[in-house]
Amino acid sequence: MNHKDPIAILRSHNLRVTDCRIAVLQHFMKTDHALSQGDLEENYSEFDRVTLYRTLQNFLEKGILHRIPDDSGFASYGLCFETCTPDGHHHDHLHFKCSDCGHIQCLEQTHVPKIKLPKQFQVDHIDLIIEGTCSDCQHA
Amino acid sequence: MNHKDPIAILRSHNLRVTDCRIAVLQHFMKTDHALSQGDLEENYSEFDRVTLYRTLQNFLEKGILHRIPDDSGFASYGLCFETCTPDGHHHDHLHFKCSDCGHIQCLEQTHVPKIKLPKQFQVDHIDLIIEGTCSDCQHA
DNA sequence: ACTTTTATGCAATAATGTTGCATGAATAAA
DNA sequence: TTTATTCATGCAACATTATTGCATAAAAGT
Numbered sequence: 001m002n003h004k005d006p007i008a009i010l011r012s013h014n015l016r017v018t019d020c021r022i023a024v025l026q027h028f029m030k031t032d033h034a035l036s037q038g039d040l041e042e043n044y045s046e047f048d049r050v051t052l053y054r055t056l057q058n059f060l061e062k063g064i065l066h067r068i069p070d071d072s073g074f075a076s077y078g079l080c081f082e083t084c085t086p087d088g089h090h091h092d093h094l095h096f097k098c099s100d101c102g103h104i105q106c107l108e109q110t111h112v113p114k115i116k117l118p119k120q121f122q123v124d125h126i127d128l129i130i131e132g133t134c135s136d137c138q139h140a
Numbered sequence: 141m142n143h144k145d146p147i148a149i150l151r152s153h154n155l156r157v158t159d160c161r162i163a164v165l166q167h168f169m170k171t172d173h174a175l176s177q178g179d180l181e182e183n184y185s186e187f188d189r190v191t192l193y194r195t196l197q198n199f200l201e202k203g204i205l206h207r208i209p210d211d212s213g214f215a216s217y218g219l220c221f222e223t224c225t226p227d228g229h230h231h232d233h234l235h236f237k238c239s240d241c242g243h244i245q246c247l248e249q250t251h252v253p254k255i256k257l258p259k260q261f262q263v264d265h266i267d268l269i270i271e272g273t274c275s276d277c278q279h280a
Numbered sequence: 281a282c283t284t285t286t287a288t289g290c291a292a293t294a295a296t297g298t299t300g301c302a303t304g305a306a307t308a309a310a
Numbered sequence: 311t312t313t314a315t316t317c318a319t320g321c322a323a324c325a326t327t328a329t330t331g332c333a334t335a336a337a338a339g340t
Contacts (some may be wrong), residue, residue, distance in 0.1 A: 016306055018318060031241075048320050052306080053297070055318095069269055071209040074326080075296095096261055113253045115268070118277035121236055129209055129267040135260035150288095152310065156337055178325080187288050193328075212295080214327095 013062040024055050025064070031071035032075040033103035034068050034095070044079045059062050068095050070105055078106045100137035106128075160187045164195050164206070174208050174216040174235070175202035208235050208244055209267050218246045232267035239249040240277035244269075 006025040009018050023044055028035060040052045047055075056077060059065040065077045080091070092111050097104045112128050146165040150157050162183055168175060180192045187195075196217060199205040205217045218235075237258050239246045253269050 016317065018306075020260060020319080039264070049296090050321080051319055058318095067211040069209040069211040071215065071265075071267070072209040073213070073215045073296095075211065075213050082167060096256070096257070097263060107257070111220070112257065112305085114266060115234070115250070115253065115270065117250060117270065118238070120278075121227070121270070122272055122273040124239060124272040125270075127209075127267075127269040128269070128270075130255065130257065130261070130263055130265075131267065132264040135263040139258075156286065158337075160288080189327090190290080190329085191288055198287095 009064065013064060013085055015058060015062060018043065020044070020051050021058075023047070024052065024059070028065070028077075028079050033105045034078040036074050036076045038074075066091060068106075069129060070097070073101075078103055078104070081108070091125070094130060095131055096134065097131045098134035098137055099131055100133055103134065105134075149204060153204060155198060155202060160184070160191050161198075162196055163187070163197070164192065168205070168217075168219050173245045174218040176214050177218045178214070208246075209269060210237065210244065212242075216244055218244070221248070234270060236274065237269055238273045238274035238277055239271055240273055243274065245274075 002078060006022045006029070007017050009025060010021055012017065015021060024040060024081060025044060027040065029110050037049075037052060040050055042058075044052065050137050057066065060067060060077070063080055066080050068078055070076060078095075081093075093108045094110055094112055095104050098108055112126050115123075146162045146169070147157050150161055151166060155195065164180060167180065167183060177189075177192060177196060180196075181189055185259055196205065200207060203220055206220050208216050210216060212237060221233075233246050233248045234250055235244050236247055236250055252266050255263075255266065256264060258271070
């Protein structure tokens with residue numbers, strides 16, 4: 001889904017096509033890192049905080065966005081891929097967080113390794129966050 | 141550090157020994173899952189919210205606790221191990237989050253696999269969160 | 281016991297998350 | 311293309327969490 005037309009994406013998920021949703025979706029598509037609600041609020045002051053909040057919630061439910069775990073307390077969001085549906089998210093990629101600029105990006109190429117757990121644990125999915133320095137920040 | 145005397149732990153990290161710090165530390169030691177600030181507030185209403193907040197911050201800085209990333213927006217905290225110092229956290233374990241009871245536990249036994257990233261990424265540390273069902277919740 | 285240093289509680293504020301409801305916009309139906 | 315219906319939006323309001331400043335109280339050093 002990553003690089004299609006925003007309107008097509010909305011339609012295919014049974015979401016009404018509105019200015020806010022198009023804007024948010026476009027913003028995600030042109031940005032190479034995860035976005036927080038605050039990021040959106042800064043860029044789209046023409047939309048209400050609550051509308052942006054609900055837009056994110058809707059996109060999460062429909063499997064358009066996924067929430068990225070972060071120890072900062074901020075929630076941030078990234079676009080999902082074709083494997084995600086309203087029934088559930090099915091990710092196999094990992095997230096890289098730069099401790100310098102704070103940006104989080106999804107690394108689609110890199111896959112999450114299988115991990116063996118003791119039998120008493122039933123695994124549903126794995127989140128992998130790698131923290132370090134991104135290329136942009138290594139020369140600063 | 142996991143199972144030592146709270147007072148000894150505080151002393152060895154150059155922290156004053158106070159009721160609140162002892163209580164919080166003891167609570168972490170007797171609990172098998174990660175705790176949030178809310179958990180502490182419920183259990184220790186005799187201490188101010190802000191004091192508990194600052195206690196957690198101090199413990200983080202000193203390397204007594206580590207923050208566990210979570211996509212729920214709640215921050216939660218777990219005890220560190222001997223490898224952590226005020227200079228940085230050095231963890232090699234993963235976290236299991238039960239989607240049923242919500243508890244997060246540190247699995248010390250299980251190690252985080254090495255992961256190869258493209259060269260432009262400089263890796264500092266890896267956070268691995270596995271979500272699923274814990275043994276207590278599988279029969280419910 | 282006294283001094284110095286640091287933690288605590290209280291007040292206050294900011295940011296974020298969340299819900300209800302009236303209105304307006306988007307889709308479906310005629 | 312107009313009308314009816316469904317749903318998104320904005321506003322108000324509130325809950326929760328995160329955060330800082332400051333006076334006081336408590337801990338450690340002498």
